[in-house]
Amino acid sequence: MKKGTQNYINIHTESSPQKPFEMFKQIVKRTFKGEMFVGLWIVFREMIRFNIHTIQYPKEKLPLSPRYRAVHKLLRLIESGNERCIGCGLCEKICIANCIRMDTKIDENSRKVVTEYTINLGRCIYCGYCAEVCPELAIVHGDRYENVSEQRAHFVLKDDMLTPLDLLKQKEQKEYPGFGAISDEADKFIKKTPLAY
Amino acid sequence: MSDLAYIIETILKIVAVLTIFSALAGFATYFERKILAFMQRRLGPMHVGPYGVLQVLADGIKLFTKEDFIPQLAVKPIFKIAPVIAAATAFTALAAVPLFPEFEIFGHKVTPIISDINVGLLYVLGVMAIGMYAPLLAGMASANKWSLLGGARAVIQLLSFEVVTGLAVIAPLMMIGSLSLIEINNYQQGGIIDWIVWCQPVAFVLFLIAGFAETNRTPFDLLEHEAEVISGFATEYSGMRWGMFFIGEYANMITISFLVSIIFLGGFNDLWFIPGGLAIIIKVAFFIFFFLWARAAWPHVRPDQLMWLCWKVLMPIALLNIVVTGIVLM
């Protein structure tokens, strides 16, 4: 084959018959070719092989890759138990869904500490940039993907994934009124769906 | 035997047939779901009871306790009576079908046929044809375009294939010379060689295809084709009323399986070492399995293809089959 010449493949197109007799011939050919019985055989074979591919989800779960990106975890230093997070704010900056908010202060030892850290999981797209950008490996993605809830408000108050931060008790969580966060009286506006749960 | 004993015996038979076949229809849904699942490498119902056996019960409870609901514009009496027609005709058709060979219980001879009619085959086909009113009335009473289309499709499908059923069954009748299903069965007493399917393979295939069409099973289930007409005539139905259409469909399936087994496959005659009662159960079970099997393997056809198949292919073949049978028999 010469350089630069394209190797076209002609897709086989069968012209559909127009005359009644040709149509009849096609039908006869297709009927006695046994394609119907091939179909019957294939499903029967699969039944005999009994090679079931179902995973009964709540009972058994697929193993997850270590690189799976689900609800975040905040880690601590193993030796001292201190938080790994140094409050650099890179995750807040890089978050393309704009869902991470943090607040820092200088404490009495003149060290920077994180006072508030929230991730709005309703907005989070689990892109993994925050974990990638973190210089201290403080924020990582965990493997908890079953974050179902009855109300959308719960997806902001997901601080239980951030439990390593003992400072953040669930009651003290304060939301930033920024874009994407829910308002203070959001619970009032939740309309129950007609299906009673 | 006095009148009273006869009446009691008949009523007992009827109650037995009604309860057993309703239960069988229920279990057929379970087997259908399981077999379809296995053929598609799934598990099917697993959660209610061991291996999902109690799914039937759960479905029944659900159907019973569901809100009984009739849409606004529906014609109420007709809407209510249509599912009853579907179920009742399906069971009435079973009356003339001999289910098993005669047996004795407490020294009393029992013929497991509710009414031994000498035109049994004609009766069964006729009553099954009356079942056509169910989708028709349901479709027309629902005041819904999907239902109407489904009803219309049901009617032309059942009507057209009734022609094929009738013509297909005439050829074996010419050999046998009787319409009584018991006599058709007795004609094939001589073991597997006497089965009519060997003399009438064309009629057998035609009758089976028409049976698929008359019970609305998959290659021809156009009247409940979800992608085209939501659920056909049953679109507006829910709860037990819908369940009755379901029972009717499965009872029809069992009736057709019995008919095919009796007319073409030797019925309830003893087969080698297998006693007749067991033989017919095996045959019927195979045909019900075949119904489900075909559903897993084959796609639907279009309505125009269905009409083409019926009028331009199957009907001429059936007529030719009759003529050829006549020439051979002469």
Place this chain on the structure above:
Amino acid sequence: MTHMDFAHPYFGAFLIMVISTVSFIMTTVLARFVSRKLARLDTEKLKTAIYECGPEAIKQPNAISAQFYLMALLFILFDVEIIFMFPWAIDFKILGWFGFAEMLIFILLLTIGFVYAWKKGALTWHSMK
């Protein structure tokens, strides 16, 4: 054996028709009763409306293609033929050549009608364009 009124062959067929109809009607009545007690009853307007994907339908088009009627007419023609053929098929061996020839003529006549319907396009499904 004396004559028995109830031993008529159709007695069982009649009885099963009555019993099955009554029992299935009773089932619907029972289901209605049970569901009245247990199910949530709700007559919201959109719920009682005709099944439709979204819009509230007041009236639905109530016409179907004339093809359906044509098929039903054809069925009448051929079903009458079949009804005539059943008695003939039963007595086929008794009637002999005479009956067979007669039925051949009958089938021939019907085939003429069938071919006519075919040529006229009654058997092909015309789209409503």
